[in-house]
Amino acid sequence: MDQLVDSLAIVEENEREIVAFLKRLIKTPSLSGEEGEIAGIVSDKLSELGYGVDVDGMGNVIAQRGKGEGKTILFDGHLDHIQPGAPEGWRHGPYDAEVVDGILYGRATVDMKGALAAMIYGCAAPEVEGRVVMTHVVHEETNEGVATKKIIEEKGLDIDACVLGEPTDLQLSVGQRGRCVIKITTKGATSHASMPELGVNALYLMTPIVDRIRDENQNLPTHPFLGQGSMAVTALRCLPGAGPIVPDHCEIEVDRRLVPQETLEGVLEEMRGLAPGAQVELLVDELKCYTGYTTEADQYFPGWIIEEDHWAVQESLGALTEGMSRKPDIIGWRFSTDGIATAGQLGIPSVGFGPGDPSLAHQPNEHISLDDVVAAAKGYCALAYRLAV
Template sequence: MIDGWIVGRGAVDMKGAIAAMIYSASKLKEVRNNLYYVFVVHEEDQEGFGIKYFLEERKIKPDLVVLGEATGLKVAVGHRGRVELLLKIYGRASHSSMPDLGENALLEGCRVLLKIRENQYTLPSHPVLGRASIAPVAMKCTPGEIPVIPDCCEILLDRRTVPGESKEDIINWLKGFIKRGEVQVRRKLVKCYTGYMQEVEGYFPAWYMNGPFARRVARLLGTEITVWRFSTDGAYTAGEGGLRTIGYGPGNQELAHCPNERIGLKNLFKSVDGYVKIANLDIMSLSSED
């Protein structure tokens, strides 16, 4: 602890909010609603994975989901989605001393990346969540060694989406830049520390729920409406499941995952009071507001 700040990895994302939520439960003088405090794993690499498992396993359909991701004590009502795209570019191998006899997949991959950069500003935009984006994050080719011209180049892309974009639209936009190749939504095997394993798809829908309910909660807490710049478990609860979802948490989202990650004690204790107020909402009387 330094000058009123808790400093360290995970202080903002998510140790601070988890501590505040747990402590807020002890502050409840009466329990108006059926409350579940759910803390799940794998949100960083496969958002929605843990909470989906919990809700399906318990057969629960909540009237409200409150995510504790950092909001600066504002009420978050959405974020862009994301898709993990695997782009495969095909060429023809030859001896690298005779490159003219082959088709260099690595060079072709570079050409495609330049086309993506030139056209990224044609991606759709949302008036609040902002513009969709695309960023290459990894690249490899095979066989990837001298003296062979590569016949395949794989590029991993982080595509951020806005509401209304379909999986097909996203893939077809990329296919327009490829001469020989394919575009896939990446699939991977998630392994939990419990031993549970599941193959999953890297697709997480965007969502935006700035309705009367969220605005009423913001007024109750004396704060404002905001959105996240990153993705959260709301990609499943709201984006896929259609469940009413808001975010409220201490800490600034810009400090998450940073070398100087830190959370202020004052905001931490304010969030405790906020969680108590949210827990005491008359959810049923507000159920028709959205």
């Protein structure tokens, strides 16, 4: 206990450094595929704090520390963030890192540079008997789990448990819905727009499909803890798409959120029933990394949940209670995380913990309490000390 107390004191002493480092991260734009500068900043800080550091071909930053005589615990986060959106939507510039009354404003304060700063400093404080592995990955916002899974498999990491640093408002997440992106295509025949009766408008063929998707949303399966699945049309494109031409090609993308009992095969069959006569397929995305590395990724990300009586949950609850002097609630995420790889695909016991209100992620005026960032650093310190044993 004394060693943990000493380690938590180190975190408190580093409060100004944590805040200064976080502000530097916020001032460094790192859109998906453009994470090179921030990867260098993070790598340098990790080395300065005594971690062993490696950057792989994708540009992911991997750090390790500890004696290696106990459990190996993965602390996972991502370097990238989404676009800030229209400047007029922000009271403070998205990359200005302005602080007002202890609140830091900026894109990625919540999702999830606040957690990165807290994690890096928090896990550096204690001496651990086991091993802490830290992954700061690229392209999570576009293809969550792909980079994390690649690191674990290619490096042959034997992970006993994973802590995901996505925002939980300092609570403990034990699961999430999964997701997939389905592309639906209708084919028609072109004609001059002045004579539409001579063509077959592919958009009109798509319209009843969109209506059925909207209506079916309320009938999707429900999980007792994670809630109901959902589906939403998020993109539409018609071709040729210019000039007075009736389109002969229309495609939509459907974001389908999955509860753990659902399968990809079942969802594809469901979509075919909603789109008779149309082409239905899983979307495949191409990842172009800042290093020049490219790969393709299926847009299927399975949901997951870990039971509350699992050792990783119970030890995490105890550690966080020690670290923050308050017991967190158990929650589930509505959004998707790298846990789809660690827990959903690889079966690694995973929990989530991070600073920031999840409802502020991806919003204009995204902001985070600096007190919560420091509290999270203490939480990560205690998690590293109590789990990596």
